[in-house]
Amino acid sequence: MFVTDLEPPPPGPTLTDTRPSGVFGLELDFATRDEQWLPDAELVDAAVGFDRLIAWASARQSAVLAEFARRGGDGSIRPVTAAVPAREWAADEIAMALTVSPGSARVRLAVAARLDGALRGTREVLEAGRICPSRARLIADRVALLPDAVATVVQDRVLPKAPGQTWAQLDAALRRAITAIDPEGAAERHRAARKERRVDVFAQDDGMATLWARMTAPDAAASFEWLTRLARGMGADDDRSLDQRRADLLAAALTGKLVIRDPTADPVVTAPVSPGKPLITVLVPYSVLTGFDDAPCEISGYGPIPAQLARDIAADAVWKRLLVDPVSGAVLDHGRSTYRPPAALADHVRARDVTCRHPRCRRAATTCELDHVTAWQDGGGTGEDNLAALCTAHHDLKEQPGWRVVLHPDRSVEWTTPTGHTYLTAPYDHRV
Template sequence: MFDSDVLVLPPEQTLGNTAPSGLFGLELEFATESVGSLSDAELVDAAVGFERLAAWAAARQAAVLAEFQGRSGDGSVRAVSAAVPLREWASDEIGMALTVSRGTAQVRLAQARRLSGVLRPTRDLLEGGRLCWSRARLVCDRLALLDDTLAAAVQDRVLPAAPGQTWAQLDAALRRAILALDPDGAAARHRSARAERRVDVFAGEDGMATLWARLTAPDAASSYAWLTRLARGLGSEDPRTLDQRRADLLAAVLTGRLVLRDPAAAAADTVAVVPVTPGKPLITVLVPHSTLTGADDAPCELVGYGPIPALLAREVAADAVWRRLVSDPLTGTVLEYGRTTYRPPAALADHVRARDITCRAPGCRRPAATCELDHVVPWDPDGTTGEDNLVALCPAHHDLKEHPGWQTELGPDRALEWTTPTGHRYRTGRHDHRTGVSGPGGRARPRRP
């Protein structure tokens, strides 16, 4: 077809974008009988094809399970007895048939029933191969306690972007949507969950165990940040890894073998541990001004964790030092330094990290606060140090970008396009602080050249 004198060709059909079906399963079988003859790109497409086929099968199975449970005792499936309706023994029958426990079968049947009812749009995406079963199950789990009206509203909000999101990204989107659409219920659920805070211990193998704590999200994030500062404060000459230092310090503090003192008091004391930087641990909470003032209860974002209720964000605000991060027209912050400096000044670094929120690699949710700032066009020989050439990348993806065959390009809308060695392309967008969603169109949109 023609659009503004530009010829728009339909996408090339591959094993990775064909609608799944039983016949497609046969096509996949024949196409992959000799995997050694497939190119790298074809192998990737085949892997996607099998993923889509598995999703299609899961959706069909959900329809079957829902029909089985929904039949009455006098239907085509005969009940055990007239006094025992089918619903009461369906989980036992399915548990035996699928070799799972009765409780697991009950959950599977409940999910199937919801997917055939209010969550039918989610099942349709699953059947079309656009959503894997783990993400469809996540939708079921997060909406399990919501009534049908609220569940449908949350589903309508998150589903358009869901096919391009990882499990963790979809989880954050679901939690944010629930907070936005049911702020009163979110506050009540947080109070209930907060009452269940506790510490527990679980036996492990090889003489190890897990110490587990259920805390509020800000307390957990702050505790981990402070423990990391203490671990880094031991110095680079310490032979232990950072994880080992954190574990050893936690055990030493909680068992009384180590007492923490402030830096001044520790100057003449070689036993005390001093953090690498003093003061309260830095945690970043993104709060709309209207929520901060109490005008509404819009969901807020604890960077590195995800959405939190407005009630909890205001509690954090009452005991915090705030830094206002706004766009250039309001602050006059310089966002372009050209070739005058390689290392981004603090104001520019803050702006880029606040813009990106997480690593800009598809599917990565490492907080931008712990990421490196990468020059998309290398500074040497001719890249610039500016907002239009900087993105947050975790060390692993920063290193990956430099490998042969990998390319990145930052567009005018700050969407970052990745091209892999097989020719597949993926896009990630800057974070939209109004919706809490990274755009445009999700964080990972594969397409072939």
């Protein structure tokens, strides 16, 4: 008797999910020896495989550096103690061996030691090839000034989602976790950092320069928002890019040349630009407003801020109500009574999405376009269930041949690339 209804065996490991190792490196090398014959999807998988191999090698090197750093000054395998001093020349040795400066070598040894101790979980995820070296270094940098116990708690909070996040997304998650776990320290660090606000200029090539400013997050976000609004309001006849308009507007404002002209007046009326209060979205739990706790708050498109800073902003702000599901963290309702339904709907979608819904983009939804996920001409409606915030670049990408975007009922957005790979962006979790 022949059995014909047996299910096929599950697929074996691929270049994207095999645990990296030295043997995996050989397999990867063999699989890509004739890369010109590989289909597009396998080239992408191979690129992921090499990224995982790099992460594994970085973790193994970190373990070696940590072992080297903790040995006694005489080179013995005894751990460093009060009786067995550390090697004073360790950084110099590593600097010469790796062709880096002594300062860089000291930092690498310090990071390796932290990854071998309080941040051991980060090194394990790195060794498994699930995060890249730059993101492991980011975790170490963000918690560098925190006590080991607090650093470990922050690490454990962000690691589960870290493999699916970009550097910027992980950075925001780290800042949010630090603010949540150590609110008093976050407020103190903000007060100290605020004293360092300044403006500087750096010369560049070809007659150009960079004007650099360090200021509070609300001031920076509001400044950029108004530059963007003014730039977009300059009309379709202006052939400059949005970036060029922002730069020119900033220069004109700071040199006293930025004015508003009313060509309909007789004579033409000219007045300095005074746009009033900028619009920035600040997510603040009700418990913070009432002073019940100091949970972290957030500026849309920037990231977490301390509770006290959010309360300061709230004292001089126009408020809009958001009803948030306490279980899922999703926006259920955006209270508004002064605008027509289309404006309320736009506000609701932007409040729901917070940022561009491309999986790797953090552009604030307030500066994004609202896209009909299913095109209007294809029967898509203008409703919350068919609208998503997309920045201009990713709105254009969505319309390119081979790309497919689906907005699911739970408001997650699924992107499918021309090679058939899929990426999911979950709806923003408004819970702290």
